[in-house]
Amino acid sequence: MFKSYLKTAIRALVKSKGFSFINIFGLSLGVAMTLLLGKLIQQELSYDQFYEAKDRIYRVYQQNVINGRERTSITNSGLLAPTLKAGFPEVEVSGNGHRVGSAVVEMGDNKFIENSFYYADNGFLEIFELNFLSGNRADALSNPDNIVISESLASQLFGEINGAVGKTIRVNNSDLMITGVYEDMRKNMHMVQKKAFLSNKAMTEFSWNRVGHLVYIKVREGTDLEAFQSRFPQLVRDNILPILPEDSEVQLKLIPVTDIWLSDDPSQAGGGSWQAIRSYITIAVFMILIATINYINLTTAKSLKRVKEIGMRKVMGADRTNLIGQFLLESTLLSLISVVIGGFLAEIFTQMFNDLSGKTIEIGFLQNPELLLLLAAFGVILGLISGLYPAVYLSRIRANRILQNAAIGSKTNTTLRRILVSFQFIVSIGLMILTLVVYKQINFLHTKDLGYDSDQVLSLRLAEPDTSQVMKSALLKIPAVLSASAVNLQPATGDSGATFEITDESGEKHRDIVSMATIDFDYLDLMEIDLLEGRNFDPDFGNETSKVIVNQTFIQKYNWEEPIGKQIHIGEWEEGEGHTFTIVGVVEDFHMLSLYEEVKPFAFFLSPQFNWGPQYLMVKLESENYEATLEQIQATYESIEKNRPYSAIFLNDYFELIYAQENQKAKTYLTFSALTILVACIGLFGLATFILQSRIKEISIRKVLGAQMKDIVGLVSKEFILIIVVASIIATPLAYYYAQDWLNSFAYRTSFGLELLFISLAATLTIALASISIQAIKTARANPAETLRDQ
Numbered sequence: 096m097f098k099s100y101l102k103t104a105i106r107a108l109v110k111s112k113g114f115s116f117i118n119i120f121g122l123s124l125g126v127a128m129t130l131l132l133g134k135l136i137q138q139e140l141s142y143d144q145f146y147e148a149k150d151r152i153y154r155v156y157q158q159n160v161i162n163g164r165e166r167t168s169i170t171n172s173g174l175l176a177p178t179l180k181a182g183f184p185e186v187e188v189s190g191n192g193h194r195v196g197s198a199v200v201e202m203g204d205n206k207f208i209e210n211s212f213y214y215a216d217n218g219f220l221e222i223f224e225l226n227f228l229s230g231n232r233a234d235a236l237s238n239p240d241n242i243v244i245s246e247s248l249a250s251q252l253f254g255e256i257n258g259a260v261g262k263t264i265r266v267n268n269s270d271l272m273i274t275g276v277y278e279d280m281r282k283n284m285h286m287v288q289k290k291a292f293l294s295n296k297a298m299t300e301f302s303w304n305r306v307g308h309l310v311y312i313k314v315r316e317g318t319d320l321e322a323f324q325s326r327f328p329q330l331v332r333d334n335i336l337p338i339l340p341e342d343s344e345v346q347l348k349l350i351p352v353t354d355i356w357l358s359d360d361p362s363q364a365g366g367g368s369w370q371a372i373r374s375y376i377t378i379a380v381f382m383i384l385i386a387t388i389n390y391i392n393l394t395t396a397k398s399l400k401r402v403k404e405i406g407m408r409k410v411m412g413a414d415r416t417n418l419i420g421q422f423l424l425e426s427t428l429l430s431l432i433s434v435v436i437g438g439f440l441a442e443i444f445t446q447m448f449n450d451l452s453g454k455t456i457e458i459g460f461l462q463n464p465e466l467l468l469l470l471a472a473f474g475v476i477l478g479l480i481s482g483l484y485p486a487v488y489l490s491r492i493r494a495n496r497i498l499q500n501a502a503i504g505s506k507t508n509t510t511l512r513r514i515l516v517s518f519q520f521i522v523s524i525g526l527m528i529l530t531l532v533v534y535k536q537i538n539f540l541h542t543k544d545l546g547y548d549s550d551q552v553l554s555l556r557l558a559e560p561d562t563s564q565v566m567k568s569a570l571l572k573i574p575a576v577l578s579a580s581a582v583n584l585q586p587a588t589g590d591s592g593a594t595f596e597i598t599d600e601s602g603e604k605h606r607d608i609v610s611m612a613t614i615d616f617d618y619l620d621l622m623e624i625d626l627l628e629g630r631n632f633d634p635d636f637g638n639e640t641s642k643v644i645v646n647q648t649f650i651q652k653y654n655w656e657e658p659i660g661k662q663i664h665i666g667e668w669e670e671g672e673g674h675t676f677t678i679v680g681v682v683e684d685f686h687m688l689s690l691y692e693e694v695k696p697f698a699f700f701l702s703p704q705f706n707w708g709p710q711y712l713m714v715k716l717e718s719e720n721y722e723a724t725l726e727q728i729q730a731t732y733e734s735i736e737k738n739r740p741y742s743a744i745f746l747n748d749y750f751e752l753i754y755a756q757e758n759q760k761a762k763t764y765l766t767f768s769a770l771t772i773l774v775a776c777i778g779l780f781g782l783a784t785f786i787l788q789s790r791i792k793e794i795s796i797r798k799v800l801g802a803q804m805k806d807i808v809g810l811v812s813k814e815f816i817l818i819i820v821v822a823s824i825i826a827t828p829l830a831y832y833y834a835q836d837w838l839n840s841f842a843y844r845t846s847f848g849l850e851l852l853f854i855s856l857a858a859t860l861t862i863a864l865a866s867i868s869i870q871a872i873k874t875a876r877a878n879p880a881e882t883l884r885d886q
Contacts, residue, residue, distance in 0.1 A: 118393045119433045121777040122477075125386020126437025126470070128770050131448045132379040134456040135763075139367050139375075142283045142356035146224055148313055151187075153349040155179070155310040156363070160344040164608065167362035171347075173301030173308045176218065178330065185318040190219030191295055192286075192309040197556065199739050201265035202252050208740050209248075211288060212266070214295040220277075222311045223286070229260045230275025236294040242266065243275035248290040266293065268738065282455065285356040285365050304338045311352070324349065340594075340606045361691060361840070370837065371760055378764070381522045382771045387477060388515045389778035390433070394426050394481040427478025434474040438466075451766060453759040513818065516778065520822035520859065521829075523775040526768040527855035528830035529837075532847055533761045536838060539845040540754055546685025547586070547622040549746035551718055553725075554585050555732065557710040558739035563615075563702075566712055569731050575724040577715040580621045581702060584612035585711045586746060587689045587753050593705065596664040599653040609649070609663070611698045612687065613705050619644075619682065621715050629659045629680035632701045640704045644680040649696035663698075676700070686843075689753055693842040713746075779815075779863050783870040787811060808864075808871045815863050823856050 146152060155175065157168045176189040195212040220232050220243070227235070228246060235243045242264070244252070249259040259276050271293065280288050299305075314323065327347040335345050350358065356365040357372060438460040445458050460466045557563055563581035570576050584591050592610045599605060616632050618624075627647065632639045643663065650658045661678045676698075684694045716724055729741050751758075787794070794807055838844040 114393065115429070117777060117780065118390060118429060119436060121389045121393075121774055122386050122430065122433035123437035123440055124770065125382050125389075125774050126434050126473075127440035127444060128767060129379050129383040129386075130438065130441040130458060130460070131444060131456070132375050132382070132767060134458060135448075135452060135454055136372060136375050136379070138283060138454060138456055139357065139372055142367065143285055143352045145281065145283070146352070148224075149353050150351070151314050151316065151318070152222055152352040153312055153314070154352060154355060155312060156348055156350060158346045158348060161339060161608065167360065168306070169309060169363060170306045171308055171310045172303045172306055172335075173295065173298070174303055174334070175308070175347075176216075176310045176312070178334065179310075179312055180218070182330070183323065183326065185314050185323045186312050187315045188218045188221050188313040190222045190311045191216050192219050192311070193295060193298065193307055195267075195293060197742070198266050199268075199558075205252070206740055208742055209290060211290045213289045213292050214298055215292040216295050219311065220292065222313050223280075223284075225280070226278040228256055228276045228278055230273075232275065232277075235275040236292065236296070239294055239297040240269070240271050241274045241294040242271040242291055243277060244273055244291045245279050245289070246276055247279050249276045266291075269297070285352070303334050312349075320349070366756070368840075370840070374764060374837075378526075378767045378771060381526070382767065382774065385519050385522060385771060385775050385778060388519060389774060390430065390477060391481040392512060392515065392778055394429070423479055423482040426482030427475055430478035430481065431471070431474040434470045434477075438470055451759070452763045453756065513814075517818050517822050519775045519778050520819050520863075521826045523772050524819075524823050524855050524859055525826040525830040526771055527858060528827065528851050529834055530765055530768045531851045531854060532830075532834040532838070532845075533764055535845045535847060535851075536841065537754075537758060537761050539843075540690055540757075540841075543686075543690065543843065545586075546683055547624045549586070549622075549750065551716045552622070552746045553714040553716060553728070553743050554746055554749065555712040555714055555728070556739070556742040557581075557712055558736055562736060563710060563712055566732065566735055567615075569735060570712070570714055570728060573724065573727045573731065575717040575720060576728070577717060578617055578621045579712055579714045580618040581615045582612055582618055582711050582713060583702075583705075584687065585749070586687055587750060593665060597653060598661075600655050605653070607652075607696070609698050610687065610695045611700060611705060613700050613702045615702050618699070618713070621713055624685055625683040627681045627683055629678070631680060632699075639701045641674070641676055642679045642701065643676040644682060644699040645678055646682050646694070646697045647684045648694050649698065650681055652696050690843045691841060776862055776866060779866040780870070783811070783815075783867045787870050804872065808868050811871050812864055812867050815867060816860065819856070819859055819863060823852065823859070827852050 143149065154169065155171060157166075157171060159166055159168065173191050173193070176191045179186050180189040191214075193214040195214055196210075198209045198212040200207055200209050215236060217232070217234060217236050220235060225232060225243075227243075230243065235241060244259065244264075246256050249256045252264065253259050253262070256276055259273050262273050263270050264273065265271070280286070282288070295308075301308075314320070324347075331345045331347060336343060339345070350363060355363055356367045357369050358365040359368050359370055438458070441458045441460065445456065449455055458466075460470065555566070557566065567579045567581060570579050591612065592608045594606055595609050597605050597607060597609075614632075616634055619626065619631050629644070632642065632644070636642075645658070655661055658678050658681055662675050663678070664675045682699075685697075686694060687697060688695070714728065725743075728743070732741050732743075790811070794802075794810075797807065797810075834847070
């Protein structure tokens, strides 16, 4: 019996090639995309879940209010970790980590720049459970000249892992001894991969007023976290508040290491977000739901074409059980074929998906018994659900009614199908609106006026500020170099600032942190930052290092009506003396930080004032013959700078890197939204097929009575147009809510209105009517004599 059912099922699939292809294609595409998104979600949820003591590891961060400015900071003083270990018995291990920045690595003739080095202590290595392949993790960073390196760096330096321990490498002009080689860190860690850890004992002496350290702790088993954290305020009062302005508020808080990656708080710098996970889950659920609805609609629509076959089978003696078994086997076979093909499609598209999303997922469903079982179960369940209606409903109809061409249909079934298709339209229109919002925001980020001109500006990293003017003079001799300027803060690299005493227009004094950069005389002109009042730094005036240029937001914060000539004062700085600066110019607001952050009060000082941190040379080039000019710049750089390899990037390329992660998320979202809409279009085609098939005799009669092609298309289209309009009314507020929620993560964002609804509605109507028209025209062209000859 089963063999007979199987032969009949295969014959039915082969006979209806077009139907089988559309049904299999829609479902397999839905399965493939859902698998890829599922793997991405699984990977995102796996971050920092592999530590043996994952439930006991925390990062300590601050929430503070200083000078009225609320701020969350994940960095702390280097003294916090040892203080917690010494004064809190609940702390089993504490550890400090601090970025090295850009490191120049030398090993013999091999010299290169590495940006993934980190200062750390032994506790840091223990907390993150680094697996040492050689050396002793417990005391690997006990001395200032110690360094531990990853297996990949060991292979890069020495060609092999064995024998690296005990050798010496040079980092930033210091000779360091390798005391351990550890297995490359996992990719699913919130911490960016580190190729080496240097002993933090090589850093300057720790103090409570120097921050920048990431502090992690591992608490003992059974620790009462509430009681443990209740003693933090006393630690703050004893060590942190005394060095801050009066009325400052500081709270030390803990975040579990397993929560960092997906934290929706951008201050935690996790890299992922629950918002993105929710978006992926939503798209995956909608994708598989729509694919499933399509499959059910197409399967039930196709079954109506077999009512005479059912009648003949009943006449020949088939009972209801036989018919139900036949229908269920056919639908289950089709769904199993679809999910298997979907698995293979997911494998095929994996690399494309990785390139799109920037992730490294693997499907491997043939090597994954659990996934195979899940796919098989899904295929069987879907096959049973989709085959159940035609199997039960059609098999119970009497043979004489079928063979007399009585109307075969169900008002309940029609209503259910309309509800299912309405759901598809709601999802499609909603996703289309969200897709347009994402596209508009990404385009906004790329086209927003930053307040300066970054085109053809090359950022050149220098080793020391002392070389900037020598390098600048040499580069200006290159014909294609239009101008050059030194600065200690590259746009969008981060913030730099100090606390100043400032008197507002009413006479009230404030001690505020001011974002700042140190520039030379040519910076404002090179970057084309507009002066609104006053003047630029000018060598003809003399003593310009006591002058300052501020932005509009700075002036607005202190309500100054006439800012030129106002003064700001810094009471303590590294030389141990106070200094007063006079405002000589006001520039238009510009985005020195990324567009995730609002424009802050900003001040420009003239070099060498406050010339700390990394040094850059901005070089403005002609727009032609980049390749030859870059070769000349590199040759000039290498002839002057002996301590640092050449490193340069165009500002526009750097901005692309800044927003690369958001761009990848947006592209992933856009691609899968488009594919979901594509799968929904297949559903429209299925419903159009069903409706036209069920009304073919009505259409034939109308045609005999003189109905034109447009009349027939309009007759069928009315129902769809009503469904689409209702769906758009439901989808629009939902889409706008989620769009606004996503846009809120940006300090600067695009605006959108009802035009997106009209575009989405027009696109949906066009796609729907095109699908209906294709089927309607095909049906209307049928010969009425053939259709009605048995009436």
